[in-house]
Amino acid sequence: METETLGSSCDACGKGCRGYRPHTWRALCIECQCAKASHLIYAPETPNLLKRLGYSDTSPFMNVVEEQLKIAESVGYVCSPLGLEKTQIVEFAKYVDPSVLPRIRDRSACLERLRRVHKQVPPQDVLQTACKSLENSQKNQFERLKDRRNRKALGLAEVHQVSNEDAKKSCHGCGERIVKPGKNVQGDSDRFVLKASHAEGMLWHPSCFQCAECKDHLVDFFYCWSADKNDILCVRDFNQSLRSRCPACDELIFSVELTRSMEGDHHTGHFACSNCDKSLTGHRYILREEKPFCIQCYEDIFANTCEQCKDKIGCDSKDLSYKDRHWHERCFKCSSCSTSLVDKPFATKEEALFCSDCHDEKFAARCDGCSKVFRAGMRKYEYRGKQWHEECFLCLECRLPIGTKSFIPRDQDVCCVPCYEEKYAQRCSKCTQVIKRGGVTYKGDPYHKECLVCANCTTQLAGVKFTSKDEKPYCAECYGQLFAKKCCRCTQPITGFGGCKFISFEERHWHSECFVCYKCDINLVGKGFLTDGDEILCPECGR
Template identity: 40%
Template sequence: MRSYHILMIYLFSYAKLDCKRQLHLLLRSVNGASGTSAKNLLLGASLWREEGAYLHLEIGPRSYSTSTMTERFDCYYCRDNLHGKKYVMKDEKHVCTKCFDKLCANTCAECRRPIGADAKELNHKNRHWHEDCFRCAKCYKPLANEPFSARDDGKIMCGTCGSREDGNRCQACYKVVMPGTQNVEYKNKVWHEECFTCFECKQPIRSQSFLNKGDDIFCGPCHEKKFAKKCFHCKQPITSGGISYQDQPWHSECFVCRTCRKGLAGTRFTSHEEHVYCVDCYKTSVAKQCNGCKNPITGFGHGTNVVNYEGHSWHEYCFNCKKCSLSLANKRFVINGEDIYCPDCAKKL
């Protein structure tokens, strides 16, 4: 205990002396002590502080002394004095540039080398680059002062390459369709305007109408030539307004009465020997005359069945016995001149 009191008095006596001299004197006193007592003295001294004059001693590999008179400023790792030297603040600790480069520097995401204290560093989403390493992965353009995009695979790209990589691709040439360029969209697919061509003639369709057959696109003329049905009458393609009769396609303007040329689409008509006629022309020009009522047999209206016998024709409802008016359709009858009779009436003639 005597040595301890002597040391404390000794320290206080030299408290106003130069800091380095105090430390030197202190270490000399400690060196004079032995064993455990010397260690205890140092520990006691490290906790000692007096108002007005300060002396603070830290023991261990990071020990340094500070004073309000001449304050020390050391690297957190190597303990080198940093007065007049470059240093870096890392987690609120002062670090010399050498230790920073070796122990604290971030690793460049491109070249995998440390980004030193003297290098310019760029970071994005917890990744770091040297300024010279921050380039487009496609065209290698420096991007330190340029707009860029970060892809899901980690690649950094300039605006132009990013648009090409992420943009819609043309269904014909598979190249990117750049925003703002002329293009054609059809069924959720996109083409360059010059790539949207007819499958048959290979000419760009541009603003004209087109038709598709499966996945192939055709201009109007080529589609008509290749796929349109041919009119039964004129043998030309039917593009619109066609009608069907007896499983044959017709232009509506071709489906007309043979005699008067009246259009028959949507009206009553009949046919004779592969020609079609309106009702009026059929009655006057084609239909047979009933041998009973002397009117044309058209097949329209009441009673469409016809009875033919030896070059004569009757409406079914006109084929009756001349005397008793009994219907003779599907029955035995007797011809007398141009008249017909049932067997019973024929016996009475």
């Protein structure tokens, strides 16, 4: 039928497996420890699965299948469900994945089909010689299961074009309605449906013809009908519905005696350590990545080494870990005072463990107020490179904790706002209140902006030109009106603001620009002039 091909590489582990080498009874490769199914270890002599399943060449069902295979091969396909003519196979192939209905020359699709054959129709389920755990007394049971499957449950899907009656039904696989092609049909429609002779009235989309348990596409459209589940199964899952499967050797169990564990039922002796094959029946074991290990192997392979004593941390000891480092429970202690740190807060420094007290005493920051350490959970206040406990961060004057309130620096200390305003803040020379913002200075004294005003009109003087008279400030306009000399020509005040120049003569005053001849208006600044009563004249006009 088929033979194991030793040396086939592994598709799963990526460890550079040198080739499949079978375990004496486990369904795995002793080269890479991966499952047997991960290696392409079977090469079928024929695409006809009925021969793999043990059907006779003279069986009527075999003749029907052989005829359908000839039709498929004539148009370049490996297999075909029943009911398709040559012209229909190519069209039907559009509705399924290439690996479900592979072309003979499509190597990738054929390999995927081959893997599906190996998974769904494993040789140990159909051939006694492929079983390593089958005893002579159990061979009759094997044949009875095989006969029950082949005679009562096995079938090959049949293709039908969607009829009006089919269009009233839904796909048993996905539950969606079957849609018959037509002029008024919008969107996708279904040209073909699959039927199973055992499942009267049930229909499947071509892409939905899958095993109800493993959800894999049924290889070459062969199925086994499960009356209990009222659904189609692959050969593997159908056999498992009737007999337990040993997870170690992947063979069906026909023996009355078996071992049960969390993994399921095992052949007697097959519930064993995944490393040394020692039987675990009646012994303690540990599961690692769903594989059982005896205590000795688990400790040798997986047990961590204690950071303190460098011994292995056995299964009977607690393994305490921190940042990929491990300790025995008895070794997990402070490196300074040797106090146990189990269920206690701890800290590390240069990979050494310390209890909270020792770590604080040796390494924790200290308060600049009381020189004591900051312990875990304490509030820390920092300012200008210094740090304080909450109760040590005090006002310079009132010595009360500042906490989260505003403060003002004073030399190297700090003051709360009320104390700073009371002791050190500038006060307005007029209203005596603290100047918090917008202050101005006049003759060395501080004022609020709104308090420095003209002594006559009370206009605010901040930012404008003003002068003083008898220690009182006046705006330029009030000062000119109240105290400035008047120009004899224009009668306006001579204030001197803006660099104004003026001329004085015999108790009379003029702006420089107003000191002109009263007749010809020539400017007389720096020139000779004559007087005629209240008038001044240039020498020409005074003749």
